[in-house]
Amino acid sequence: MSDDSNKNININVPVDALSAEKSIEISLSSKKINGDRRLATSVPATEDTNELLLEVAKIEKEQSVDFSQCKGYDSEFLGVEIRLPQPQKVINKQIARLNDNEIELKYFKYSVIFNAVTRMPLISAVNVEGDPTKRLDDSKRKDDWLRDSRIDIEAQLTDKFYRKSNFDKGHMSRFEDANWDDTEEAALRNGIYTCFYTNACPQVVKLNRAGGLWGKLEKAVLEGGVKKQEGEQARMTVFNGPIFNEEKDRIFKGVKIPMEFYKVILWLTDEDKLRATAFRLSQETLVDDIRFDESMRIAEEALDIDKDIKFKNFQCSIKSLGKLTDIDFKHLEKFDTFVAQDGGEENLIVDTESIVL
Secondary structure, X not given: OEEXXXXXXXXXXXXXXXXXXXXXXXXXXXXXXOOEEEEEEEOOOOHHHHHHXXXXXXXXXXXXXXXXXXXXXXXXXXXXXXXXXXXXHHHHHHEOOOOOOOOEEEOOOEEEEEEOOOOEEEEEEEEEXXXXXXXXXXXXXXXXXEOOOOOOHHHOOOHHHHOOOOEEEEEOOOHHHHOOOOOHHHHHHHHHOOOEHHHEEEEEXXXXXXXXXXXXXXXXXXXXXXXXXXXXXXXXXXXXXXXXXXXXXXXXOOEEEOOEEEEEEEXXXXXXXXXXXXXXXXXXXXXXXXXXXXXXXXXXXXXXXXXXXXXXEEEEOHHHHHHHHOEEOHHHHHHEOOOOOOOOOEEEOOOHHHOOO
């Protein structure tokens, strides 16, 4: 609050506060102090005002983030050029752009191309280092999620969206994937920079966390599935993101929630040959605890769900992902190790040992 030259009182309230469900109360009273009548103001210490103050502090923190040293995804990380896959023309207008009209949001060890319409990443690309001498950070992890101030913050989801939703803020590029560098401090910083809403999608606990499908796949493949013959873990490049489907997606707080996600992993063999494999992971049968917007709910009988399968986990062709995600993966198709089973396009994975690399 401030006074201007005309003795008017100006009260500044962040735009975000105007969309709050509850009202903001501000009381004004005139009091006589030392013979002078002055205006005293008070804002009751309510849940509303506390939330408002937290939001103001959050915005200030978001605006102070330094991205100047962020080099982003390294296309030559594996020793051969692997270009960051680009959005197909059909969704070009949906992609968030920086002031220089670029679409790549660069962080430490990873980059994101963000879809401002879905309010989620189109693709998150990360360079994963297997060398244990570069994984120096053993501090206790604590996530502090922020919006990226380089693009429209209104296009990004927030703490308010996730609060009491039963959804996790599901990292697309993992904290652990970027948590490496030449020093412990730099490694921790890199991991912390994965906690931007531009790098997250709503995922249920049963899918996202260590014991869930996404977590198990990450552990099996990224931490143990691709190794050099001498036992040293290989470097990897990983592309992650959501798969939207009009027939399967559900609506929560006005936001379309993807039921499936993809993960494409690239690595070099001992003969220095580039290889790639892709996965589709589903949370379609795991969302019973979510209270979706019933007015926009898709009838369950229209969904082809096998009630006897707790989750769906498919290894699939990279070519098929291009059709599902509106992302151009064509330059990766020749490195794909996927072999269709019985002439089909997908291979249902019943355990991590059945993953074909």
